[in-house]
Amino acid sequence: MMEVRIRRELMEYLLELARNAYPNEFxxxxREKDGVFEEVLIAPNPHSGPGSVFFNTWMLPYDxxxxxxxxxxxxxxxxxxxxxLExxxxxxxxxxxxxxPFTEDSVRAYLSDGSGVRLRVVD
Structure with a gap:
């Protein structure tokens, strides 16, 4: 199974974002640097609810x-x-x-086709 890496600080921040958005989605x-996910760009002007989150993709910077x-x-x-999947x-x-409940154990990673990927938290 393919593996991707994420910085511990980013993982903790993402878990906190999920907790703060609850009961809605975020x-x-x-962003990746040297093969490790290091930062998150929050979707601009999101419209979120308990079953979805929408935003205008044209507002995203080219990155x-x-x-x-x-x-x-x-x-x-x-x-x-x-x-x-769409x-x-x-x-x-x-x-x-x-x-x-927004813990490391409740996090999963996928490829675009929905197949699972191993996610490893690194310091």
Whole structure:
């Protein structure tokens, strides 16, 4: 299984973003540096609810360091929905879903086709 790496500080920040957005979803874009996800760009002007988050993609900056996405599920289901898979197909890369209760154990990573990827937290 393919493996991707994420900085511990970023993982902790993403978990906090998910907790703060609850009971709604949040979404962001992951920046990678030297093969490690290091930063998140929060979707601009999001419209979020308990089952989805919408934003205008044209408001995103062109940024070649963006190699993935992240969003939360305010339920214990960490698997991508049909809407998630449609979203994944537009952005390529790696996609992280943070499910309730928003702990490292409730985080999963996927490729655009929905296949699982191992996520390793690094210091």
């Amino acid at each position: 979404a962001g874009f992951l 070649e360091s963006v190699k993935g996405t992240v969003h939360s599920h305010p339920s214990p289901n960490p698997w991508p929905s049909e809407a998630d 979203f994944f197909s537009k952005f390529g890369g790696v996609h992280i879903i943070i499910a309730w």
